[in-house]
Amino acid sequence: MKKWITFIGVFVLSLAVFISLFVIWQSKVPFSDQEDRAVQMALEQKALAQVDDAEVYNGTISYVTVFGMDENGDDKAVFIPTKASKDPLEEVLLKDGISEKQAIKVVQDEFKVKEVLHTKLGLEDSKVVWEITFFNENDKLNYVYLLFENGNWWKRILNL
Secondary structure, three states, rough: OOOHHHHHHHHHHHHHHHHHHHHHHHHHHHHHHHHHHHHHHHHOOOOOOEEEEEEEEEEOEEEEEEEEEEOOOOOEEEEEEEOOOOOOOEEEEHHOOOOOOHHHHHHHHHEEEEEEEEEEEEOOOEEEEEEEEEOOOOEEEEEEEEEEOOOOOEEEEOOO
């Protein structure tokens, strides 16, 4: 009887681990599909000659930000809406604004940051912004937005 209980316990635990891993894997599929489509579009429209990374940015409108290099060798970010649009692609040269590290430093100078969760470059109201999500010293969640062009504050959502 003890062997049966052990067998059932191991089986149920293994099944739970398998289902958990499957759900996590499946949850990433929609994002990877959007990223793949955006990368393909950036290359097809010759906005980028080489792609380094892509990430989904969910703001007022969802975009996939595709990072890479253009034909001149300049680092560039291209913003591709996740829904079909006939508007031209928005793009920005990364040298024309503050870097991710500079944006994080601005936030750390203003707030007591315990942990930075993520930093994303996105497009909000035709402005390129850095979205920085972090926990402060009181373990409160914070979202802050800095303008890419000069590092000035655009919006703050604090102590959630």
